[in-house]
Amino acid sequence: KQEVTQIPAALSVPEGENLVLNCSFTDSAIYNLQWFRQDPGKGLTSLLLIQSSQREQTSGRLNASLDKSSGRSTLYIAASQPGDSATYLCAIPTSGTYKYIFGTGTRLKVLA
Amino acid sequence: AAGVIQSPRHLIKEKRETATLKCYPISRHDTVYWYQQGPGQDPQFLISFYEKMQSDKGSIPDRFSAQQFSDYHSELNMSSLELGDSALYFCASSLVTDTQYFGPGTRLTVL
Numbered sequence: 001k002q003e004v005t006q007i008p009a010a011l012s013v014p015e016g017e018n019l020v021l022n023c024s025f026t027d028s029a030i031y032n033l034q035w036f037r038q039d040p041g042k043g044l045t046s047l048l049l050i051q052s053s054q055r056e057q058t059s060g061r062l063n064a065s066l067d068k069s070s071g072r073s074t075l076y077i078a079a080s081q082p083g084d085s086a087t088y089l090c091a092i093p094t095s096g097t098y099k100y101i102f103g104t105g106t107r108l109k110v111l112a
Numbered sequence: 113a114a115g116v117i118q119s120p121r122h123l124i125k126e127k128r129e130t131a132t133l134k135c136y137p138i139s140r141h142d143t144v145y146w147y148q149q150g151p152g153q154d155p156q157f158l159i160s161f162y163e164k165m166q167s168d169k170g171s172i173p174d175r176f177s178a179q180q181f182s183d184y185h186s187e188l189n190m191s192s193l194e195l196g197d198s199a200l201y202f203c204a205s206s207l208v209t210d211t212q213y214f215g216p217g218t219r220l221t222v223l
Contacts, residue, residue, distance in 0.1 A: 034211070043216040044155070044202065089154060093212070097168035099145060100204075100212060102154040 002027045004092055006103040014111050019077040021106045023090035028068045031098065035064050035075050036089045038105075044089070048075070080110045114138065116205050116215035124221045125193050133188040133218045137205030143167070144186040145212060146178060147202040155202055161186055193222045 003026045013019060023033070035047040048057045048064040050073065056065040063076040073090055087107045091100040117136040125131050137144050143162045147155040157170035161180035172178075175193075180186045190197060198221050204212040
């Protein structure tokens with residue numbers, strides 16, 4: 001059974017720092033991995049999707065990498081801003097019906 | 113292109129009442145997923161439909177039922193509501209094995 005964990009659970013940094021958020025999974029036979037952002041009480045905003053054949057994806061200040069063999073994905077946020085404050089979730093579809101298993105989330109706070 | 117639409121966006125119900133949540137998938141998407149996110153928790157899978165047939169089931173209470181209609185929209189029916197059912201309910205749609213696109217969610221509050 002796929003299990004997805006995220007470290008750290010919470011992170012507070014000053015503005016301008018480069019950040020690394022980690023997502024670990026137990027079953028390396030994944031189809032893809034998706035990173036989401038969620039503001040308090042709000043919906044899920046898709047940030048990046050990495051297919052199993054890819055090693056990384058980039059969008060603006062965000063870069064996500066995938067290492068299936070070690071069961072890890074990393075979300076790198078460059079030059080963090082207060083507007084980046086949110087919870088970041090990774091999610092992996094299961095084999096068969098592709099329902100998503102979500103990670104435990106990292107709650108990020110960027111201080112001005 | 114229009115995204116996944118969920119209605120209502122907010123719903124307040126009393127204990128033991130019934131609620132119906134609706135999800136309208138992206139055009140031509142044939143698969144719908146429902147997730148429940150309790151306060152401070154990550155989203156948990158409830159149930160999914162492919163081509164109007166139930167394709168998978170998670171930890172969905174027997175008090176909940178769902179279906180997908182001929183126009184591919186889906187409804188989640190929740191009866192005998194309990195305080196613990198208060199949560200954000202997300203619907204997502206996809207084309208079979210492709211990326212899931214999430215709706216904005218319905219916030220259900222049970223008083």
